[in-house]
Amino acid sequence: MSRAARAALPTLAVLALLTGGLTACTDQDAVAKEAADAFAAGLSKGDVAATAGRSAQAAYAELSRPLGDTEPEVRVEQVGDGDDERSVALAWTWDLGPGDSTDLGYTTEVRFTRDGDTWRPTWAPAVVHPDLRDGEQVDVRVLRAERGDILGARGARLVTARPIQTFGLDKSRIEPSQVRSSARAVARFLRVGVPAFVRLAEASGPKAFVEALALRPAHAREVGPAFSDIPGAGVVRGTRHLGITRDFAAPILGRVGPVTAEIVEKSEGRYRAGDQAGLSGLEARYDAQLAGKPGAALLALDADGTERTLAQVEATAGAPLRLTLDAPLQQKAESALATLPRSAGVTALVAVRPSDGxxxxxxxxxGNNGLDAATYSRYAPGSTFKVVTTLALLRAGLRPGSTVSCPRTIDVDGKDFENYDDYPAGGYGDIPLATALANSCNTAFVGERDKVDGSALGDAAASLGLGVDHDLGAPAYFGQVPPPEGETELAADTIGQGKVLASPLAMATVAASVAAGTTVVPHLVAGVEPTGSAEPLTPAESRSLRSMMQGVVANGSGRVLAGLGGGVxxxxxxxxxxxxRPDGSLATHAWMIAFRGDLAVAAFVEKGASGSQVAGPVLVDFLS
Known part of the structure; x- marks a missing residue:
């Protein structure tokens, strides 16, 4: 309830208490206590006329005018002794936010004098705060906490306070009649939404600086000097929590910005208009940790507006969020993806350390337009899934040298499965399983489907970290390998189609598990390190899978990585x-997974002719 509303409450009971209703009372301790309580209640709601008189009311109203609707809670802490004069201690609490961190409290003393059976307070600025002087006003201010950094491997500051220049409209420098035209000119010059910025400018306070665009210094130089010719156009230099670059891990890290009305409404008092908060990604998920706890200050303002602090509760800085991201590798991965044209659509690259996940x-x-495809997308993994199928076949009794048949086509319940267009002509016929994997023979794996029916594919996938959900500490999708419904779906599943889905993170985990020889459970956020419970790889299985994937590079479809040296x-x-399409063909996603030393990677290109042609060069750039 506002001060104005509360001031309108009936005061007849209080007046009766102080004038004639207690004349018969001889217990002056009780009378003095009731008078003190009534005065404290009046201070809390901004109305002391009934208890201290109209002149005190006018003085209190002027003294507290900067507070607006902000109101204290005032209660009587102690009433002293005395026949005609008593000292009353008042406990003041300014609740400026949720929890106790912004509760600013202190004690003042007020002198009450007795007039018959009535006790009246003596008004003075010191009633509000002991150090308040005549002619001063009071205001309260929330002290914003310093936001915690987001740290990466070796303590690198992935997100921290960095210089920023904010371009906008300074309404204090123009007349109200100029706001609309200047706002329109500012928005057009900076190429931001004109109608929205004009509405924001008109809704802001008469002295507000209305932000239109915030730029790092390097980009701010691109704003020409003509900007300053616009009436009211201004630039504010400061800092803001930003990543290493504008695009650095942006979909995962998220961003910080002004809270929306919806955020304020749902925050239960934690946020107020004008606050900054994490709006997306990890900045939003861990906002409470990163934001810290605000403090509060009670200020005295003199006639010139000069401030001095009467009381203060310090803010508590936010705690850093520690991630496993390696800044140089992250930037190298982003640079590798930047070589792809925008026509490639959604692209992603994930790298996992096999030794610890x-x-x-x-x-x-x-081209992702803010989509976190790296950890959270869902795509058919295609032939990269044949690593999983190979493990299932090894568990069914096959060995890398076991003979499998690779025909040009194979019919399953009326559906023809065939190999890709540039499949090596000499790769058909009866071939070793290792060769079928190296050349990526679809028909060979489809032909062995009877050995991986039921839960065999799903169990093998789980052993390689695919299809088992857990908390990464950030949004993540680890894929699915549901039990197949029918022969055709099982056939499609063996080559990573059907209902099999995965994210680049999930497929990087598959490569990491092969490299490590055990099920790798990836983690990104310090303190969030889940464990897996899948059937572990045997030493023989891990040796066979590593050798066969190395054969893909040495003799098969992964030759594009051969120049990286042995062990890949x-x-x-x-x-x-x-x-x-009109010619009957289908569009294709391009994938490639790989391991080299203690590094496992997956590259994904939404629109690509083949993994070796499109995703392969991306991994060459990254792993070189």
Whole structure:
């Protein structure tokens, strides 16, 4: 309830208490206590006329005018002894936010004098605060906490306070009649939404600086000097919590900005208009940790507006959020994706350290338009999934040298499965399983489907970290391998189509598990380190899978990585999607997963002819 509303409450009971209603009372302790309580209640709601008189009311109203609707809670802490004069201690509390962190409290003393059976307070500025002087006003201010940094590997500051220049409209420098035209000119010059900025400018206070665009210094130089010719146009230099670059891990880290009306409404008093908060990504999920706790200050303002602090509760800085992201590797991954044209659509690259599961890079291409495809997208993994199918076949009794048949086509319940267009002509016929994986023979894996029926594919996927959900500490999708419904779906599943889905993070985890020889459970946020419970790889299985993936590079579809040296293992993948084109063909996703030393990676390109042609060069750039 506002001060104005509360001031309108009936005061007859209080007047009766102080004038004639207690004349018969001989207990002056009780009378003095009731008078003190009534005065404290009046201070709390901004109305002391009934208890201290109209002159005190006028003085209190002027003294507290800067407070607006902000009201204290005032209660009687102690009433002293005395026949005609008593000292009353008042406990003041200014509740400026949720919780106790912004509760500013102190004690004042007020002298009450007795007039018959009535006790009246003596008004003075010291009633509000002991150090308040005549002619001063009081105001309260929330002290914003310093936001915690987001740290990466080796303590690198991924997000921290960095210089920023904010361009906008300074309404204090123009007449009210100029606001609309200047706001329109500012928005047009800076190429921001004109109608929205004009509405914001007109709704802001008469002295407000209305932000239109915030730029890092390097980009701010691109705003020409003609901007200053616009009446009211201004630039404010300061700092803001920003990533290493504008695009650095942006979909994952998220951003900080002014709270929306919806955020304020749902915050239960934690946020107020004008506050900054995490709006997306990790900045939003861990906002309470990063934001810290605000403090508060009670200020004295003299006639010139000069401030001095009467009481203060210091703000508590936010705690840093520690991630496993490696800044140089993240930037290298983003640079590798930048070589792809925007026509490639959604692109992503994820790198995981096999030895401990740390996510070292989770990069999204510029064509993603803010989508976190790296950790949270859902796509058919295509032939990269054949690593999973190979593990299921090994568990069914096959060995890398076991013979499998690779025909040109294979019919499953009326549906023809065939190999990709540039499949090596000499790769058909009876071939070793290792060769089928190296050349990525679709028909060979489809032909062995009877050995991986039921839960075999799902169990093998879980052993390689795919299809088992857990908390990464950030939004993540680890894929799905549901039990197949029918022979055709099982056939499609064996080559990473059907209902099999994965994210680049999930497929990087598959490569990491092969490299580590155990199920890798990735983690990104310090303190969030889940464990897996899938059937572990045996030493023989891990040796076979590593050798066979190395064979993909040495002798198969992954030769594009051969120049990186020995020990590199990989698997390419192409997954069909969408409706048939006029010629009957389907669009394809391009994938490639690989490991090299203690690094496992997955690259994804939404619109690509094949994994080796499109995703392969991205991994070459990254792993070089």
């Amino acid at each position: 740390a996510v070292l890079a989770a990069a999204n291409g510029t 293992g990989a698997k390419t993948g192409t997954a069909e999607y969408g409706d048939p």
